[in-house]
Amino acid sequence: MRKLELRAYTPAVVLLLGCALVFHGTRDQVAVPLAGSLTTVLDSVPGYRIQEQHVSDEERRVAGMTDYVARVYWRPDSTVAFTTYVGYYDQQTQGKSMHSPKNCLPGAGWEVLRGGTTTVAAADGPHVVNRYLLKNGAAQAVVYYWYQGRGRVVASEYAVKWDLLRDAALKGHTEEALVRVIVPVDPSDTTQARADLLAQEIAPKLLDAVRGVLPSDGASPAQRVASKM
Numbered sequence: 001m002r003k004l005e006l007r008a009y010t011p012a013v014v015l016l017l018g019c020a021l022v023f024h025g026t027r028d029q030v031a032v033p034l035a036g037s038l039t040t041v042l043d044s045v046p047g048y049r050i051q052e053q054h055v056s057d058e059e060r061r062v063a064g065m066t067d068y069v070a071r072v073y074w075r076p077d078s079t080v081a082f083t084t085y086v087g088y089y090d091q092q093t094q095g096k097s098m099h100s101p102k103n104c105l106p107g108a109g110w111e112v113l114r115g116g117t118t119t120v121a122a123a124d125g126p127h128v129v130n131r132y133l134l135k136n137g138a139a140q141a142v143v144y145y146w147y148q149g150r151g152r153v154v155a156s157e158y159a160v161k162w163d164l165l166r167d168a169a170l171k172g173h174t175e176e177a178l179v180r181v182i183v184p185v186d187p188s189d190t191t192q193a194r195a196d197l198l199a200q201e202i203a204p205k206l207l208d209a210v211r212g213v214l215p216s217d218g219a220s221p222a223q224r225v226a227s228k229m
Contacts (some may be wrong), residue, residue: 032175036213064096138184149176
């Protein structure tokens with residue numbers, strides 16, 4: 001029933017998005033810097049060895065992020081326990097905005113076996129995030145990802161786009177981060193229960209750590225920029 005109700009409102013939503021796009025194209029956008037360094041985000045996890053990952057200049061140009069941190073977390077037996085990625089955009093404009101992992105995964109050789117959402121319990125309460133099961137050859141992985149910024153944690157790509165257009169029009173700033181955790185699935189973990197258990201442990205820590213370096217949504221962009229001078 002809810003899907004039917006949403007379809008009924010589609011023309012009105014499209015009209016509103018069109019209006020917002022007009023504002024988005026005409027109002028000046030302010031680039032909002034991070035409040036802290038991404039290098040501090042989950043920079044140590046007891047029991048794991050950390051390896052930094054680096055994005056090539058070409059990949060970074062295509063992705064368009066202002067800053068990022070990507071890490072591999074190794075177990076003592078030298079197997080990969082999980083990886084994390086945070087890509088921050090100080091402003092989002094045409095040609096410089098977040099790309100959904102759903103669009104990038106097939107190009108990297110991953111097939112989506114199952115998609116949906118799950119809830120993680122962060123310090124400020126529960127948050128709904130995306131949860132995907134992927135396959136690449138014989139390998140499988142559980143992926144949690146979400147969009148975080150301007151006081152929100154959002155799973156839905158549609159909601160993210162709506163929030164982006166509205167905030168661009170009304171607030172004049174669109175800073176946001178794409179946050180992701182990938183947990184390889186052990187072949188013996190047929191139900192992905194152990195992978196989900198680890199993802200449920202790491203995702204809230206990552207979410208809280210990202211919140212600690214994001215700019216506060218309470219001040220205006222001009223005030224935030226002034227505070228950095």
